[in-house]
Amino acid sequence: TMSWGYKPNNGPQKWVENFPIADGVRQSPIDIVPGQASYDAGLKPLDLKYDPSTCLDILNNGHSVQVTFADDTDSSRLTDGPISGLYRLKQFHFHWGASDDKGSEHTVAGTKYPAELHLVHWNTKYASFSEAASKPDGLAVVGVFLKIGGENPNLQKLLKAFDTIKSKGKQTSFANFDPSTLLPGCLDYWTYDGSLTTPPLYESVTWIVCKEPITASSAQMAKFRTLLFSADGAAPDCMVNNYRPPQPLKGRTVRASFK
Ligand SMILES: CCOC(=O)CCc1ccc(S(N)(=O)=O)cc1
Numbered sequence: 001t002m003s004w005g006y007k008p009n010n011g012p013q014k015w016v017e018n019f020p021i022a023d024g025v026r027q028s029p030i031d032i033v034p035g036q037a038s039y040d041a042g043l044k045p046l047d048l049k050y051d052p053s054t055c056l057d058i059l060n061n062g063h064s065v066q067v068t069f070a071d072d073t074d075s076s077r078l079t080d081g082p083i084s085g086l087y088r089l090k091q092f093h094f095h096w097g098a099s100d101d102k103g104s105e106h107t108v109a110g111t112k113y114p115a116e117l118h119l120v121h122w123n124t125k126y127a128s129f130s131e132a133a134s135k136p137d138g139l140a141v142v143g144v145f146l147k148i149g150g151e152n153p154n155l156q157k158l159l160k161a162f163d164t165i166k167s168k169g170k171q172t173s174f175a176n177f178d179p180s181t182l183l184p185g186c187l188d189y190w191t192y193d194g195s196l197t198t199p200p201l202y203e204s205v206t207w208i209v210c211k212e213p214i215t216a217s218s219a220q221m222a223k224f225r226t227l228l229f230s231a232d233g234a235a236p237d238c239m240v241n242n243y244r245p246p247q248p249l250k251g252r253t254v255r256a257s258f259k
Pocket residue numbers: 118120129130133141195196197198199200205
């Protein structure tokens with residue numbers, strides 16, 4: 001049997017067949033409507049501290065490009081913001097389109113960005129990422145939109161590794177990368193209770209979506225599109241449009257950390 005993907009025969013409209021929570025009450029992504037978000041003065045600023053020496057490798061997992069971190073200590077972590085306690089960074093990855101007019105998972109008043117970065121953190125009240133991944137307060141994912149602009153030199157370090165991980169299952173060592181170089185200058189955010197945006201779609205994510213995008217050049221976006229969903233030797237299948245569309249809000253409130 002074919003595993004899940006982003007094509008008409010295995011994509012987001014079909015996921016509910018094997019993952020019924022796809023029709024759940026707190027699914028992600030969503031369309032964020034700024035005028036309907038509630039400013040919450042009690043929300044703290046995000047406190048993100050990352051240690052570049054925890055960066056391990058970069059991987060094509062057949063769905064996205066992912067950079068994985070050592071999470072056996074608290075040295076790369078998220079605290080404050082909308083969360084309680086301390087969440088460790090496990091990995092970051094991206095979602096993007098076949099063209100610059102689409103690719104993000106969250107949208108802002110219907111606007112799609114060309115890509116979206118997800119920094120995935122797990123709650124250290126649990127013993128591991130895997131244990132946390134299915135708990136209602138298990139994960140916190142920081143989302144950062146990419147918009148087309150000048151070349152982003154920090155993104156360039158990642159893109160240089162893409163030629164060696166073109167196909168599914170390829171990975172290579174990737175050291176001393178500081179993910180905070182991919183954060184926008186302003187860390188104003190929207191937050192809401194949601195889910196993983198890919199199977200298993202667990203409703204375990206406190207979403208923290210930054211209002212300010214970072215930039216990537218159109219050429220840098222084109223580099224993402226040279227990656228393949230397919231494994232070495234299989235018919236080449238371009239890794240593009242690896243995004244789930246917005247899901248029903250189902251009564252949830254989106255809070256804003258800013259006025
Ligand atoms: C333990 C099994 O669960 C996993 O491996 C989930 C991996 C996973 C992590 C993050 C996301 S996202 N796009 O919502 O940031 C999706 C899937």
